[in-house]
Amino acid sequence: MKRIIVICGPTGIGKTSFAISVARRFNGEIIGADSMQIYKHMDIGTAKPGPEELKLVRHHLVNLVDPKEDFDAGKFVKAADKAIEDISARGKIPIIAGGTGLYIRALLHGLFRSKPICPQTISELTRELEEKGSTSLFQKLEKCDPKAAKKIHPNDSFRMIRALEVCQNTGQTISDRQKNHNFEDQRYNFFKIGLYMDRKKLYDRINKRVGLMINQGLLNEVTTLAQKGYSFNLKSMQSIGYKHMAMFINNEIDWEEAIRLLKRDTRRYAKRQFTWFHKDKDMHWLLPSQFDEAEKMIKEFLT
Numbered sequence: 001m002k003r004i005i006v007i008c009g010p011t012g013i014g015k016t017s018f019a020i021s022v023a024r025r026f027n028g029e030i031i032g033a034d035s036m037q038i039y040k041h042m043d044i045g046t047a048k049p050g051p052e053e054l055k056l057v058r059h060h061l062v063n064l065v066d067p068k069e070d071f072d073a074g075k076f077v078k079a080a081d082k083a084i085e086d087i088s089a090r091g092k093i094p095i096i097a098g099g100t101g102l103y104i105r106a107l108l109h110g111l112f113r114s115k116p117i118c119p120q121t122i123s124e125l126t127r128e129l130e131e132k133g134s135t136s137l138f139q140k141l142e143k144c145d146p147k148a149a150k151k152i153h154p155n156d157s158f159r160m161i162r163a164l165e166v167c168q169n170t171g172q173t174i175s176d177r178q179k180n181h182n183f184e185d186q187r188y189n190f191f192k193i194g195l196y197m198d199r200k201k202l203y204d205r206i207n208k209r210v211g212l213m214i215n216q217g218l219l220n221e222v223t224t225l226a227q228k229g230y231s232f233n234l235k236s237m238q239s240i241g242y243k244h245m246a247m248f249i250n251n252e253i254d255w256e257e258a259i260r261l262l263k264r265d266t267r268r269y270a271k272r273q274f275t276w277f278h279k280d281k282d283m284h285w286l287l288p289s290q291f292d293e294a295e296k297m298i299k300e301f302l303t
Helices: 015-025 051-056 073-089 101-109 119-132 134-144 146-151 157-170 174-181 199-216 218-227 242-249 255-278 291-302
Strands: 003-008 028-032 093-098 189-195 283-286
Touching (some): 015 051, 015 093, 028 073, 073 093, 101 255, 134 146, 134 157, 157 174, 283 291
């Protein structure tokens, strides 16, 4: 199996700079594992690597698709596999860096995928969506699969219909089917580093980072996207940062509340990421400042 290095952790902890240091030390190239940085035109709110960082090391799977396009873990795995093949063929080390845990797990261990059980059910649910809107379907989902309803956004009609189709035709929730898959296959020979730091220190970094995004022009970025025809109802535009600016633009909240909610929701997202990654028994935990220790472990892994 091809050898790859994985660097992950919560938002705002310094994964990009750490991954760049690893890539420069070990002749590697970076493959982004971030569900938002794959979108074009969305730079400030996704904290993409800047022009100078992109010059230091070649990055893959950044600015990959249009914000109107659907993108999921399955598509990520296909694109990442291709990038790993290309990087390895040129004698370099693929370095997966990002905070989207599902993308990383799917790449390393495979992803639960199943074909539609009943196309007719999907057709009927799609017709209901067109006639009654997504609220009707979401209410159904809340009754038959509450766990899925908590994870699926009310406007994400594709995942909503898929979950309802499984529930209606099998009597089993899609949550249970995915849980039973267990992601047991190993697709690559990997070495995984998780970055951590004191929670209060991380939250302070996140608050400052939000301030930096505002100063860099996050509101203008979201306004420009809207002017280009990107609806606030798009899945990509419902992400952290973009939905908060959209709420302000639509006069749903004032500016101070938009900033407060943006900071709060980013901190909550970081907490969820910590929870996800802490369950990983393969993780080697390091502080962002412990690059020398990482260098020793990676060198041993590659030898």
